[in-house]
Amino acid sequence: MKFTDGYWLVRDGVTLQRPAEVHDIEVREDSLRVFAPVTRITSRGDTLNKPVITVTFTAPRADVIAVEIEHFAGARQSLPRFDLAAEATAPVIERAGEGEGETVTFTSGRLAARVALHGPWHVDYLWDGDVLTSSTARSVGYAQVEGEGPYVLEQLSLGVGESIYGLGERFGAFVKNGQSVDIWNADGGTSSEQAYKNIPFYLSSRGYGVLVDDAGPVSFEVGSENVTATQFSVPGERLRYEVYGGGAPLEVLDRYTARSGRPPQLPEWSFGLWLSTSFTTEYDEDTVLSFVDGMAERGIPLSVFHFDCFWMRGFHWSDFVWDPATFPDPRGLIAKLHERGLKVCVWINPYIAQRSHLFAEGAEQGHLVRTVDGDVWQSDLWQAGMGLVDFTSKEATAWFTGKLEALLDDGVDAFKTDFGERIPHEGIVWADGSDPLREHNFYTQRYNQAVFELLERRRGEGEAVLFARSATAGGQRFPIHWGGDCESTYEAMAQSLRGGLSLTSSGFGFWSHDIGGFEGTPDPTVFKRWIAFGLLSTHSRLHGSNSYRVPWLFDEEAVEVMREFTRLKQTLMPYLLATAENTARTGHPAMRSMALQFPEDPAARTLDMQYMLGSDILVAPVLQPSGEVDVYLPAGRWVHLLDGEEVETATGTFLRRRYDVHSLGLFARAGSEVLAQVRG
Template sequence: MKFTDGFWQKRKGVAIHSPAEVRDYRINGNSIILYAPVNKILHRGQTLQGPMLTIELSSPCSDIIRVVSRHFIKRQKDPEFELNINNGFVPEICDEDRQLVLKSGETLVRVDKVDFSMSFYYRGRLLTKTGRGQMGYITVEGQGAYMREQLDLSVGECVYGLGERFSAFVKNGQSIDIWNEDGGTSSEQAYKSIPFYITNKGYGVFVNHPEKVSFEVASEAVSRVQFSVSGESLDYFVVGGRDLKEVIHNYTALTGRPSLPPAWSFGLWLTTSFTTDYDENTVASFADGMLQRDIPLRVFHFDCFWMKEYEWCSFQWDKEVFPDPVNMLKRLKEKGLKICVWINPYIAQKSVLFGQAAENGYLLKLEDGEAWQWDLWQPGMGIVDFTNPAACEWYAGKLNELLDMGVDCFKTDFGERIPTDVVYHNGEDPQKMHNYYTYLYNKVVYDLLAQRFGKEEAVLFARSATVGSQKFPVHWGGDCVSRYESMAESLRGGLSLCMSGFGFWSHDISGFENTAAPDLYKRWAAFGLLSTHSRLHGSSSYRVPWLFDEESVDVVRYFSRLKCSIMPYLFSTACDTAICGVPSMRPMILEFERDRACDYLDTQYMLGDSLLVAPVFNEEGSVDYYLPEGTWTNFISNRRVSGGAWQYEKHDFMSLPLMVRPNSIIAVGSNENVPDYDYLKDTTFHIFELGEAEPAAATIYSMDGRPEGLVRAARNGENVSVAVSGIRNYSIIMRNVGAVSNLKGASFEAHPLGAELIYLEGSDEITFKIVG
């Protein structure tokens, strides 16, 4: 929200009151409380009127500083994000002559008492600053009160995150409201609005408000990020770290780590599509068609019309097309498939459940106590009130009956269009519940799956999200259209979400709306099968590859099998994500933050530490992408490319730039048919471009998330040593190395990709010399 008219003037009807000095303060245990009038106090008579802001500085854990500024103290029941606050953490507080300092780990805030300002540092490096005229209490004639902060941006500083935004990846110059909406992927609206941003200067800012937060990112004041909320208080955190990865690590320590999805969820998902006609014969023909064509399929998803029309959600199979759902699901599972079904938090008036839900108070209500209803999406639908524990239990009970039938997971659709003219069971503010609703909705479903199957088997396919929703993966990008431009905007949204604390992300391969041309289908399939999660889904047409052309079958087969084969690498990356919070799918800036060429890159990404993916966004197969310094290797073609420059290439449909970072070890498994298998047996380790005196390592996790295998490699001149432990039967391929000699304990053989060692012991150290 903009309050000014240019840099010098305020908009009509706007009054801005900013702290001028610290008149008084208290060191209150582990916090500092500042009393900051909005005018310089020259004599005692000036203390007889306000406004005055009360500002509290504290730290919930190391390297995070909390700032709460208040005008009036209001006590009301509001939803709050679930934060991991360490009440026992004690920051260092120092009272100097002119300044107050609160230090948390290596991050500190320095307050100037005389001319009010707050400067944030990490290891002595200035991160950002707020001063006179920046923080403020604002009144707008006819609209009420707001609280605002403006934090400085330095020269060349780029802002990322704020949720799954489909606009430009770098947010500078944009006005962004944190307000979940069902707007597709082609507008400024977002399904997943997260009030957290991170910059290439090495810090993040989290605004701790579930309601609408309005951001002006280098827009109203072009050298600042402004954020504002309606009301009398503003609560935000400045998150420091030694690099961008540690900033996200610290942020997710506060708001929750992404949970680890089960290994099977990384395989290919196929759906019935949305408005298509289907029954068991149709579904079986899809599953059998994939099997007959040797395409690894792991999950089958039933979209909306598994339930009878006008009755969403009844959680009952449409008996006209699925007369025997239990045995149908059994037959599908015998084909090796997991089962997902579509749900949402809405109950249509025609549903057999509507009367029960309304009578028992399980739906959001109007002021008069009647259930809130409207006709958009489903005629006469109501919305489940997840602040009512009885409604949560009732809703979970209906889903539990589906689990009894053989369903394994749920696509938790919708959760964005939540009204604000309603009354909640627990009396919480409907404005603040609008975004927060999705957290409660998805938590109920995820907790049920974790309770029923164990957390290691729980997974959703969710569309809406807020802060903390990363704990309930996986999330997908919503309704995109079948165009190359929409493919690119989907990727931008995913990269922005992954810079907002989310670890795993997917999208509708070839686009949801319309039907893609065969070339787009094939290009998007390669991109989709090199995302963390992969789903073929659409609106009005089926998405099985043979309906596009025969080459589409080849492409989906090839990249599905490729993904299954590199699961030891991908799943280890996922385990690291669950442990550390760093996303599995990463913008280039997250891995190469010192390379300024990476600041704006949004048409390529890193899949884990070592694999760079550059999707092809045109029919001709031409692709421009950037490689940081070093000698990179195309994992598919084995072509070596010197980095530090842009690359201009052309690829057929069976290829794309899948580049391996130098000094990397990629673990490749022995199974190309399923994503979930023993990653610690019959594993091949591909070693790329070992750096001089730069040890490389790869940890291999079992499917239950335990680090049980380890490979280490080091080079000193022509001498190389490789140590392997915890792996049963393995081989090593030195990529682009023709010959070796002076072996200890094994022998290498020629291999098309380099030199291959087949070694069968569980652990040993091998030394050799590269001679060609």
């Protein structure tokens, strides 16, 4: 959200006040409070009739500084709040200097905030004494917007050449500089500014991260309102954000995920190939078994079979009852799939259609979200007359997960937790009194957590797996997440990859996407290129909207390509499991951008058409019909995993290669264990 009209003016309908100077400070054992009036105080009369901005610094963990900017401190603390793990840390608070140069420094571990006590407002954030970013005289603001109310904003400076990454799943340019980003979950596909997974955390190439600790609609202007600053703003009377030190980007993510949560260790079977019925296609038990047996007959190893929406009857979503016309014996079918060595996943969502027998039950028992008038909130968007499970209620959560117990009794192993983005925020009341504006984004956290914890209870720790679409900060604790509804084109492959790299730059360890794309039917060559990309992602699923994704429906070469890359992933399994264990321990994403892995290499900072799978494998998918791909190899010696090409470079080099559908840009570090595993 922009508040200014160029550099000099404020936008029409906006009043904007900024701290002019530090008038006083209050030092406590665990905090530093700074009181900054919006005008300079030259006489006693200046203390009347004007706001004071209060800025409080605390240290929730070593190397982390939390900053809270308040106008009216009596404003109600809005729920929900992110679940952030604290660790007892004793900050060091010191005054230094004299006269105009006097400062007070608040230090947490190796990270410090240095506040100027005289002159214009100025705070430097330092790592080992070096300035990372600053809040300057035109940074902090309290705005009143006509017709909307108050906002609090902050701007942190951008240095020359500094790049910003993250902010969740974003399908546009990987580097966020120059972009306006609104943190607001939406079901918008993969080709717009909307995203399913919005995370108010960004990562800087200068070695720090920033989390805006607000579950609501945070607005970011990344070098777009002030081209030398990242601005973030929230509605209300206070803004809380945290600065994460760390040096290298992966070290920053280590600190961030230590606070926001890390994924658990995932079961080996989840890394294999998932096959879906697709969405609106016709299917029954015979269809399912023909697909599964067809893959086995062609030597393509499967790990999971997924039943999408129409395992239930149309107009009944969700009632969690198998459609008797197509699946008269679900337990028997699941047993047959288990006998074939497969796990079983079924699609669910938290929207209860009016025709579902659960609607009347949920309404009567008070488990569905209600309007301010006391009615059950309903919509025809998605399912006719649907209501919404109120996960702010422990009773409603237990009611919902209790309905899933029967599916686990049937033998279901995992759930695809779809949707969770189209959450109303006007005219409704949540059971625990949460702010509807902030519950909009946070709803997905409650939803995914409830289902994940059910799976942990029933299947045991280390066996729980979701296939989730929506998320907020901390959602990485409930993996896996996939990229949502993309088209079936090369362009959509690139969009999906950018979204995945952006998400994993925001603290998420694992990521997947629909091989072949979701909307439409891909050209056979696109499908084959997507197979290679999909099976060299952390998790791999064949899924579509109105057409099947079994390879023999495309051509026989697609069968060969599927077999080759599925078997390659099996060969890579020891490496992938070790990488996943490291992700669970450190928060380092298993699939990561070149900028995360090689922050010292300027050429890597903007690359968004290739990535690292773990620390030793470089993947550059083919994203154009010609089969050409430009691959950047950082300094070192690299070996192509499939054809054995060796490249040694002292400073990094770009290669242009043309690959047929049986290959792609796929290099490993020379001397790495994974290279020996694959090439012997």
